[in-house]
Amino acid sequence: MSHAHHTPSRRSFIRTSALGATSVAIGAAAATAAAPVADATAPWPVTPACSGHETPAAMEGPLFKPNSPETTQFVTPGTSAGVLLDFTGVVYATDCKPVSGALLEFWQCDQNGDYDTAGFSLRGHQYSGADGSYRLSTIVPRDYYGRWGRRAPHIHTQVQAPGGPVLVTQLYFPDNTQAYGRNFAELNAGDALINRACTLALNPPRGGRYTGRFDFVIKTRGNL
């Protein structure tokens, strides 16, 4: 697979990222997060009303790689041993209007807790649709032990409206998630970096596959 194609608009996103970093940090400190409430019995999590509160930021970590492929499909023969996970959501501005064309980057470790540092397995970017929606087909990542101790399973994320600052955060899993024989409640409780406001709303697994939802609320150029 070639990753040589990068459009001018993609480059301008990255350039804007560096400029927007300061305002992201300031906004994150001020934000008070309202945790989305999911009904575990519903066939699809109820979309929480947009609170207007920016999704809390989190540490980027050392394992982000630029120039990821544009894709919404992370599942490959190499990752198919993982517990399948499809999740979707909407990118909102802080005025609760959907953001179209927002850049979303996702990167995560695999079913063994390993990040692909040589290639782009379980790494990719996409742009939200006209209605602000995005979708990712992937696997549940496993916990791992790193420089910040044992990390609960999480998916690293960057979200950026066109011309806006970059939100860098991490998405977590509910305590009752079942994957790889791991105790997610213990892992979540033991993770020093976790922010429960960034927990994916998951439906009960069907046919070994989880579906879930997470809506982002981000600053935009017009709503700083």
Ligand SMILES: [Fe+2]
């Ligand atoms: Fe990580």
